Amino acid sequence: MTKDLTHFDEKGRARMVDVSAKSETQRRAVAQGRVVFTEESFQVVRSGGVKKGDIASVAELAGIMGAKRTSDLIPLCHPLPITGLTVRIEPDDAAHAFVVTAEVKTAGKTGVEMEALTAVMTACLTIYDMAKAVDKSMIIDDVKLLEKSGGKSGDFNRDE
Incomplete structure (x- = not known):
């Protein structure tokens, strides 16, 4: 089964997906990455x-701020009323990393996957910025969507 890329019209021009006919549903997304x-x-x-x-704590706040600005950064992303947002950073001593x-x-017509991923990347970049004086060899990796729920496409759980 092949799915079409929704951000292009029939002539291949970029477009913001029209969500006006969609119903509002409760939507949630969880993303993760590490430095x-x-x-x-x-x-x-x-x-x-x-x-x-x-x-x-600074990177967690930066992640929250980044998620709120997602539609300013990703050209075809809808601005969304975020109703809940948390960013948590935990050390992984065995991997010498911060996760x-x-x-x-949100309650809306489109999902919040991009906001979750933007929050993760903004927090990771903030960690890099704040720690680059002690280690310029840091690696930002393993950034991924873990879960999403709500909407027409249904739920996604990376562990299933």
Whole structure:
């Protein structure tokens, strides 16, 4: 089964998808990514030993701010009334990484996957920015949608 790319019209021109006929439903998306450090620099950042302060709390706030600006960054993304948004950053000591998880909710006509992914990327980029003085070799990786619910296309769960 082949699905069409919805952001192009029949002539191949970019378009914002028309959602005016869709029903409003409760929608939710969870995305995740991580920033991987060298072991030495991870320990420095993990112990709070950077001049810019508590990286996790600043990056969590940045992720929230990024999600709210998604439609300004992604050209064909609809501006959405976000009704719930959390960004959490947890250390993964074994991987020398910080794992960023974002959950976004709305009651609307289109999903919040892009907002969740934007929150994760903004938080990861903030971690990179704040820690680059101790480790320019950091890697932002494993950014992905974990779950989404609501809407015509149904639910998605990466673990299933």
